Amino acid sequence: MIFRQFLHASPIAASYLFGCGGQSQCVVVDPVDEIKPYLQASHETGMRIVYVIDTHVHADHVSGGRALARAVGAPYLVHESVGGPEHSRLRDAQEMTVGNVTLRVLHTPGHTPEHVCLLVTDRTRTRAMVRAHWTHADGRGHGADGARDERGGWRPCLVRQRDTAPAAPRFR
Numbered sequence: 001m002i003f004r005q006f007l008h009a010s011p012i013a014a015s016y017l018f019g020c021g022g023q024s025q026c027v028v029v030d031p032v033d034e035i036k037p038y039l040q041a042s043h044e045t046g047m048r049i050v051y052v053i054d055t056h057v058h059a060d061h062v063s064g065g066r067a068l069a070r071a072v073g074a075p076y077l078v079h080e081s082v083g084g085p086e087h088s089r090l091r092d093a094q095e096m097t098v099g100n101v102t103l104r105v106l107h108t109p110g111h112t113p114e115h116v117c118l119l120v121t122d123r124t125r126t127r128a129m130v131r132a133h134w135t136h137a138d139g140r141g142h143g144a145d146g147a148r149d150e151r152g153g154w155r156p157c158l159v160r161q162r163d164t165a166p167a168a169p170r171f172r
């Protein structure tokens with residue numbers, strides 16, 4: 001899996017581009033309003049953006065999701081409770097395939113009522129959880145204040161795992 005994290009200072013947010021290098025497909029999660037960095041990362045990694053997903057839509061950052069989806073001709077997806085067109089609706093337990101990567105939608109209201117996490121499985125390697133603003137392997141995260149979670153800590157993020165993963169990808 002190829003994984004890029006984008007950190008944004010104003011307002012503070014994080015967004016992600018990740019996917020299957022072998023089959024040249026990726027998704028973008030929680031893009032902010034400036035879409036150029038995602039287009040550039042897509043170009044650099046040779047992966048076409050096939051889905052654009054917002055984990056939630058409240059106003060702590062300005063989403064570039066719709067604009068990015070339009071620019072690349074990919075579906076824009078958000079939890080069904082937001083409403084919107086049928087083809088934009090994510091449902092709990094829904095699974096999506098992005099090359100060798102599988103995304104499973106978990107409706108996790110809390111940060112906001114419509115919030116979803118994405119359980120990301122690289123069928124050739126590893127698994128991670130992507131949720132609003134943070135991502136850590138095995139779904140562990142930290143709170144808004146950066147404190148450790150109630151389970152006593154977090155594991156290295158996927159970026160670090162990727163560095164230690166076998167160099168040769170498997171192709172299906």
Ligand SMILES: [Zn+2]
Nearest residue numbers: 056060111132
């Ligand atoms: Zn938020």
